[in-house]
Amino acid sequence: MTANVIPLPNMAILVNAATRVICQGITGSAGAFHTKACLEYGTKMVGGVTPGKGGTKDANGLPVFNTVREAVASTGASATMIFVPPPFSGDAIMEAADAGIRTVVAITEGIPVLDMVKAKAFLQAYPDTTLIGPNCPGIITPGACKIGIMPGYIHTPPGKAKAGKTVGIISRSGTLTYEAVWQCTQRGIGQTTCVGIGGDPVKGLNFIELLRLFNDDPATDSIIMIGEIGGSDEEAAARFIQANVRKPVVAFIAGRTAPPGRRMGHAGAIISGSEGTADSKIRALREAGAKVCDSPAALGSALAAALGIAG
Amino acid sequence: MKIHEYQARELLTATGVAFLPSQVARSIDEAVEGYRKLGISSCVVKAQVYAGGRGKAGFVKLVKTEQEVRDAAKFMLGNRMVSVQTGPEGVPVTVIMITPAVEIAKEYYISITVDRSKNTATLIASAEGGVEIEEVAKKTPEKIIKVPLHPTMGLLPFMAGDIAARLGFEGALARDAAKLVTALGKAFYKYDASLAEINPLVLTKEGKLLALDAKVNVDDNASFRHRDVEAMGDESQEKPLDVRARKANLNYIALDGTIGCLVNGAGLAMATMDIIKLHGAEPANFLDVGGSVTADGAVEAFRIILSDAKVKGVLVNIFGGIAKCDLIAEALVQAGQQVGFKLPVVVRLEGTNVQRAREILAAAKGALPTLVIADDLEDAARKVVAAVKKAA
Numbered sequence: 001m002t003a004n005v006i007p008l009p010n011m012a013i014l015v016n017a018a019t020r021v022i023c024q025g026i027t028g029s030a031g032a033f034h035t036k037a038c039l040e041y042g043t044k045m046v047g048g049v050t051p052g053k054g055g056t057k058d059a060n061g062l063p064v065f066n067t068v069r070e071a072v073a074s075t076g077a078s079a080t081m082i083f084v085p086p087p088f089s090g091d092a093i094m095e096a097a098d099a100g101i102r103t104v105v106a107i108t109e110g111i112p113v114l115d116m117v118k119a120k121a122f123l124q125a126y127p128d129t130t131l132i133g134p135n136c137p138g139i140i141t142p143g144a145c146k147i148g149i150m151p152g153y154i155h156t157p158p159g160k161a162k163a164g165k166t167v168g169i170i171s172r173s174g175t176l177t178y179e180a181v182w183q184c185t186q187r188g189i190g191q192t193t194c195v196g197i198g199g200d201p202v203k204g205l206n207f208i209e210l211l212r213l214f215n216d217d218p219a220t221d222s223i224i225m226i227g228e229i230g231g232s233d234e235e236a237a238a239r240f241i242q243a244n245v246r247k248p249v250v251a252f253i254a255g256r257t258a259p260p261g262r263r264m265g266h267a268g269a270i271i272s273g274s275e276g277t278a279d280s281k282i283r284a285l286r287e288a289g290a291k292v293c294d295s296p297a298a299l300g301s302a303l304a305a306a307l308g309i310a311g
Numbered sequence: 312m313k314i315h316e317y318q319a320r321e322l323l324t325a326t327g328v329a330f331l332p333s334q335v336a337r338s339i340d341e342a343v344e345g346y347r348k349l350g351i352s353s354c355v356v357k358a359q360v361y362a363g364g365r366g367k368a369g370f371v372k373l374v375k376t377e378q379e380v381r382d383a384a385k386f387m388l389g390n391r392m393v394s395v396q397t398g399p400e401g402v403p404v405t406v407i408m409i410t411p412a413v414e415i416a417k418e419y420y421i422s423i424t425v426d427r428s429k430n431t432a433t434l435i436a437s438a439e440g441g442v443e444i445e446e447v448a449k450k451t452p453e454k455i456i457k458v459p460l461h462p463t464m465g466l467l468p469f470m471a472g473d474i475a476a477r478l479g480f481e482g483a484l485a486r487d488a489a490k491l492v493t494a495l496g497k498a499f500y501k502y503d504a505s506l507a508e509i510n511p512l513v514l515t516k517e518g519k520l521l522a523l524d525a526k527v528n529v530d531d532n533a534s535f536r537h538r539d540v541e542a543m544g545d546e547s548q549e550k551p552l553d554v555r556a557r558k559a560n561l562n563y564i565a566l567d568g569t570i571g572c573l574v575n576g577a578g579l580a581m582a583t584m585d586i587i588k589l590h591g592a593e594p595a596n597f598l599d600v601g602g603s604v605t606a607d608g609a610v611e612a613f614r615i616i617l618s619d620a621k622v623k624g625v626l627v628n629i630f631g632g633i634a635k636c637d638l639i640a641e642a643l644v645q646a647g648q649q650v651g652f653k654l655p656v657v658v659r660l661e662g663t664n665v666q667r668a669r670e671i672l673a674a675a676k677g678a679l680p681t682l683v684i685a686d687d688l689e690d691a692a693r694k695v696v697a698a699v700k701k702a703a
Contacts, residue, residue, distance in 0.1 A: 030603070030633065087535055107633075109602065112503055112533035113425050120430045121462035137632055149602070149633040151662040173578020174602075175630040178662055179688060182630075199577060201427035228578050231427045254581035257588045258597065259566065295589050296582035297689035 012141035012193045013168065013213040013220075014103055014130065015079060019145050022071045022101075023048040024092050025083035025108075026058050034083065034107075034149050036060055041152040043145050046075035068092075068099035079103040081138065081147045089134060090115030094122045097129040104204070105147045106134035116202040123204075131204025137174035137196035148196065149174075154182045158219060161190025165307045168214035169194040170207055171226035172233075176254060176296065180224050183300025187309065192220045199228070207237035215245045222248040222307055224299060225290070229255035229278050238284035248306035249290040252299055253281045312529040314543045315359040317408045319527040322502055322540070327494035328509065329487075330522050333410040335359075342384035342407060343377055351411040352376070356383040359406040361548035364394030370404065373412055380409065403547050413523070414516040419478060420444050421492060422508035423460070423499040431462040432499060434470070434492070438478050440511040466496030480520075487520045502540060503533030552615055559611040561600055568593025569623040569699055571616035573609075575600050575634045583628045586688060590696040595622045602633035609642030610649070617650055624655045624699040626691055631662030640668035644675040647682070655698035657683045659691035 021038070025031040026048025039045045039060055047063045054066030065071040068080065080101045084092040089108040096104045111134050123131060132139055138148015143157025158166045167189050171177035177196050184191060192214070197205055207225060214220045223245070227234035234253065241249055256278040282292050293302050304310075314322075317335050324330055334345025346354060358370035365371045370392045372383040384407060391401035418441030426433035436456040439447045448455050456477050460466050468489075475488035491512070499507040508526040515521060534541045546554050556563030562577065570587050574580035577599045584594040596619065600612050616625055629639045640660065647656075656679070660668050669684075676682055683698065685691035 034633075086532060110532045112536070113505065113530050114432075114500065114503055114533070117425065117431050117462045151632060151665075154662065171578070173576055173582075174632055175574075175576030175579035175662075176582050178630040178632060179579060179582070182661060201425055202430050226578065228581060233428075236428075252582070254578045254585060256581075257584045257594065258581055259564070295586050295689070296579075297586060297687065297692070 012144065013210070013217050014193060014195070015139055015141050015145045015147060017144035018044070019079050019103070020044050020046045020075060020077045021079045021081060021145070021147055022046060022068070022075060022077040023081045023083065024068065024096065025085070026050055026062070026064060027053055028083055028085070031083035032059060034081070035062070037152070038081070038146050041146040042143070043147065046077050047071050068095045068101065072099045072101065077101065079147055080105065082106040082108055082134070084108060086110040086112070090119040093119045093131060093134075097123055097126040102128055103130050103132070103139075103147070105132045105138045106204070107136065107138055107149055109135040111135070111200065113200070113202055116200060120202055132195060133198040133204060135200045136198030137177060139193065139195045141193045142191050150178060150194070150196070154178055154185055155194070156185045156188070156190045158190035158192055162188030163304070163307070163309045165221045165309060166190045166192050166219060167222045167224055167303060168192050168210075168217065168220040169224045169226075170210045170214070171196050172199055172228050173226055173254060176226050176252075179296055180226060180252075180299045183297070184224070184303060187300045187304045189300070189303060189307065189309070192217060201231065207233055208240045211237060211240055211245055215247055220247065222250070222303060224303060225249060225251045227251065227253045227281055229253070229258055229281070230276055232276060234281040235284045238281070238288040238290070241285070241290055242288035248303070250299060250303045250306055251285050251290045251292045252296050253278045253285070253292065254296070312531055312534055312541055312544060313361050313548070314527060314529070314540060315361070315406065315545060316357065316525060317359055317406070318543045319525040322527050323495065323498050323507070323522065323525050326497040326501060328491055328498070328522050328525070329520065330525075331411050331413065333408050336384065336407050336409065337388070337405060339381055339384040339388065342380050342409060345409050346374070346377060346380045349409060349411060353412040354380070354409050355412050356380060356387065357408045357410070358387045358392055358404040359408055360392050360402045360404055361545070362392065362394055362396045362402050364396045365392065368392050368394040405547055413513060413521065415513045416516050417514040418511035419513070420510050421495060421512055422506060422510065423495060423504070424506045426459065429459045432460045432465070434458045434460060434466065434474060434496070436474050436478055444510065460496065465500050466493060468493070471496070484514070484518070484520060491520060491522070498527065502527060502537060503530045504528060505530045552618065555611070556598070556615055559608045560604075561598060561608060561612050561615070563615060564597040565619065566594050566596050567621070568595045569621055570695055571595045571619065571622040571625040573598050573600060573612050573616060573625065573627045575602065575604070575629050575631070579628065579630060583626060583688075586692040587626065587696065590692045592696045592699060595619055600634065604634055604638070606638055606642050606645070609639055610646045613643065613646035614650060617654070622654065623702055624657070624695050626695040627656065627658040628688065628691060629660050629662070631660070631664060635664045636660045636662055636668035637664040637671060640671040644671060644679065647675070647679040652679055652681045655681050655683060655695065655702065657685050657691050657695040657698065659685040659688060
C-alpha cells in the first residue's frame, strides 16, 4: 500500500465478502460463463440450480441442484443470480424468495411484463427478500462480491481508492453503469457498491430504496445516479433527494436526444403526465440539489469536483 | 407487437367486446362485395395502417353508394397514407375495413396498460372521448378515471361496476358498460397486452354502447406465448431497415443525422446519441446490439448502418459486460472486409475481453485504413464528429 492510499472501512450495502451465492440457470451458456467470472472475481459462489441436473457438478466443480430449496439447505446460500430463460424467470424469482434467499439478482432480459407484475405481488409476502432487476447487470461490492455480468476489473474497492473518497452507484442502464464506474476508477474514487436496477417497467429495487441505503451507509461519501427517459422514477427520486439525502449526488439522464413518442403510447403518456421526458427529470434533479451532467463523459470529473478532489 | 385495427377487433370480439359487423378488403372488388354483404347503405371505409391521424389524412371515408365504396377503395388501396404520425414517406395501405356508420350521441375512452409506478395494470377511462385524450389528461386531469387492477386477480367485477358508474352510466347501460370493461380486461391479460384500447367507445343515438375503434399491442417479451398474434404482424407497415434489424435481434431506430451509432445497451446507446449532439453533430440512428449479440448479428448491424445513405461516419461504442469486446472487434473486421469501410469508423471498446479485442483491431488496422481507435467516450465523440466535419 502506498503512502497516499487512505484505508477506509470496507462497508457496503446488500452484499459483502461473506455472501454465499448460487446461480439459477448455472448450466446454460450465460449462467456458466458468468458463474466462472464471479468465482474468479472472488465471489463466494457455492452452487447452482438447473431442474433435472441435480446431483451433477458444473465446470467449476460446484454442486448443481434441482431446486433452490435443496441448494439453500445444502450450501447456506443467501443470494442468487438468475440466468433462467425469460418464460421461466418469473417463477425462478418466486422460487428463490420462497426458499429463503435474501438477495435475488435477476439478470435475464425479456421477461413478460405481466409475469413480473405477478412475481412482484408474490414478493410482498417475503419482506426479507430483496429483488434486484430483472434485465440488469447485477450488483457488485468491489473487492468483495460480484453478482452479475459487469466486468470486474473496472471497479475499485474503497480500500484501494487513491483519492481516498468513495461513491455508491445506482443505474437503470447496464453499460452506462460501467461507464460511470470506469470514470470514477480513473480518478481514484472507490466504489462501495454499484447496483444496476434494470430497465424493465416492473422491477425490484428502485432509486429511492438505494438512495436511502447509500445515504445511511457511513462508508459511502457520494452517490452517482443514472436514469433515462420514460416513467417517473427519476422525478420521485429527486423528491427523495431533496428531502433526505445529505451526500453529494451526481446524475445523468440518458435520452435527451431521443425522438419523442417512440417508446410510449397514449396510455403511457397519460399515466406519467408531464413527467417522463429528459428535461423533466433533469429539472427535478437540479432543483433537488443534484449535479446533473450534460455529457455522460463528465460523470467522473463532476463527482471529483463535488468531492473536492483536484484533477 | 403491433397489429391492425381489424385484427384487434377480432381479438376483442373473442372476449366479448361489442362491435358492429365489419368486412375486410384487399381489392376494390372485395370492398364492393363486403359492402353488399353488410347490406347497410351508410358505411365507413377505414384504411388499415400502423399509424394514427387517418381521419385528417382522408383515409377514413363515409360512403353511401357502391360507387363511393369503389372510389374510396381505389383512393386508399395501393396508396400511401401521410399523416402527422407517419413522417413524409407515409405508410402503405394494402387492407381496408368497411363497417356501418353510426350516429353518435356521446364518445368515451377506455384503455388498459401497465402503470410502472404501481407495478400493476391500470384501467384508464374518460367520459371525454373523441378528442385528444392526452389533452384531456393535461388540462382536466379530474376527468380521467384511473383504476389499478389487482396484480394477480386482474379486473374484478366491482371495479367494472365502479368504472361504469363513474363514467355516468345507469341502468341497463351501466350493465353493458361493465360487461364491455370486463371483456377488455379479459383480452388484456389473455394476450399479454402492453396496451388494449377502445377509442372511442360510443353511445349511439339509439342508446346502444359500441366500440368503434380498437388497438391491441402485445408485449414483445411475451411473443413466445402468442405466436398466432405474432403471425398477424404486417411487415409492410415497418421501414425495411427496421424489419432487417428486428430479424437480427437488434434494437434499431432510424434518425435524421449523419453519424451512425453501434452500441451495446439501450442506456449507453442513448447516451452516445446525446454526446454526439453535444459535440455539434446529429446521430443517424439508435442501435443497441444487446448483450447476447452473435458475430452474424454484429455484422448485420454494420451493414444496416452503412446502408443508410445519410451516414457519413460511424461511432462504435462497446462497454463489454455480457457482450464481449473481441466478438464485436471480429465482426467489425469481418464487416469491413465484406462491405468495405469508405467512411471513418471510430471505435471505442472497454470491458469484457477488451485486451483480445484491441489485438484483433491492431492486426486489422492495415486492411481497414478508415478505422480510428478512441481512448474513451469523450475522445470517441470528438474524433467521429471531427472526421465527419472534415469529410463534409
